[in-house]
Amino acid sequence: xxxxxxxxxxxxxxxxxxxxxxxxxxxxxxxxxxxxxxxxxxxxxxxxxxxxxxxxxxxxxxxxxxxxxxxxxxxxxxxxxxxxxxxxxxxxxxxxxxxxxxxxxxxxxxxxxxxxxxxxxxxxxxxxxxxxxxxxxxxxxxxxxxxxxxxxxxxxxxxxxxxxxxxxxxxxxxxxxxxxxxxxxxxxxxxxxxxxxxxxxxxxxxxxx
Numbered sequence: 075x076x077x078x079x080x081x082x083x084x085x086x087x088x089x090x091x092x093x094x095x096x097x098x099x100x101x102x103x104x105x106x107x108x109x110x111x112x113x114x115x116x117x118x119x120x121x122x123x124x125x126x127x128x129x130x131x132x133x134x135x136x137x138x139x140x141x142x143x144x145x146x147x148x149x150x151x152x153x154x155x156x157x158x159x160x161x162x163x164x165x166x167x168x169x170x171x172x173x174x175x176x177x178x179x180x181x182x183x184x185x186x187x188x189x190x191x192x193x194x195x196x197x198x199x200x201x202x203x204x205x206x207x208x209x210x211x212x213x214x215x216x217x218x219x220x221x222x223x224x225x226x227x228x229x230x231x232x233x234x235x236x237x238x239x240x241x242x243x244x245x246x247x248x249x250x251x252x253x254x255x256x257x258x259x260x261x262x263x264x265x266x267x268x269x270x271x272x273x274x275x276x277x278x279x280x281x282x283x
Contacts, residue, residue, distance in 0.1 A: 082256050084108040084249065085151040087118045089158035089169025096191040096226035099234045100245055101157035104189050104221070107249025108153070113256070115249075118147060120168055128174035141175055148180040153187070153256035154214070155249060158201055160192035165201040173208060181212035185259065187252040188216065189245055191226040198222040215259070219244075219251045 086105045090097035098119065105115040123140040135141035148154060158165035186209045190198030202220050209216040221244035223229055229238050236242045 082108075082111075082113040082153065082253060082260065083116070083151045084113040084153040084155065084252055084256065085116045085118055085147060086155040086157060087148075087169065087172065088120060089156065089166045089172070091121050091168055092159075095159075096223065096230050097157045097159050097189075099230055099236075100189045100191050100221075100223055100226075101155060102234070103236070103242055103245040104155050104157070104187065104249040104252075107246030107251075108155070108253040109249070110246070111250050111253035111257070113153070113249075113253045116147070116151075118144070120172055123172075125172060125175060128171055135175055144172065145176055145180055148176060151184070152260050153185040153252040154181065155187040155189060155252055156205055156209075157189045157191075158198070158205065160190060160194070160198040160201045163200045164204045165190070165198075169205075170208075173212070176212075178213050181209070181214045183259070184214050185252050185255040186212075186214040186216045187248040188220040189248055190220075190222045192222065192224050193227065195224050197224040215255060217248065217251045217255060219248050221245045221248050 086101040088095060088098045088101050102117060105117060108115050123144055125141050126134060126138050135145060158169050188202045188205050190202050192198045202222065206216050223241050229236055229241060231237065
C-alpha cells in the first residue's frame, strides 16, 4: 500500500486508567485494522505515563520525561486513534489532560480516528462528538468513521474478544480508514498535487468586476 519506507505509523491512545479496561481492548482491535492496511502500530497506554496536570504553561512538559516521551511518540506517527470510555456523557479527563499537554505540533495535519466504550446502552455518541471537536481544534483530519461498544462488559469476554462481529468490524474499519487517509496525505503523489495546487496562478476569471 505504501509508496515510502518505513511504513505508516499509527498509534492508539487509551484514555482509560482502569485495570482491565474495555477501552484498551477496543483500541487494540482498531489498531488491528490499521495493521491489515500495512501500517506499523503502537498502543499508548496512559497508565504507563506519569503526566502532570496541564497548567497552560508552554514549557511545562520540559520537567516531565513521560510528557516529552508522549509528545515524541505522537509526533512520530502519521495517524492517531483515540479511545475513551463514556464518563458522564463525555470523554475521560485523563485523555483530555493528555491532549491538553500537546498541540498542533503533534496533531496538526494528521488523521485521527475515534473509538469509545460505555457501560450503558446509549453508547458514546456525546463523548465521541466532543472528541471530534477537540480533533478539529488540534487541526487534525478526523476520520468520518467512528465506532463504539455500548454495554461493553456484556460484549467482551475474559480473553478480550468481542461477541458481536458487527462491533468488531466497525472498530477495525476505524483503523483501516485512518491508515487509508494517512497514506493519502503522506503519499508522494498527494504531496506533489498539493504543491502544484498551492503554487498555481490565481484564476483571472474568478475576480468580480
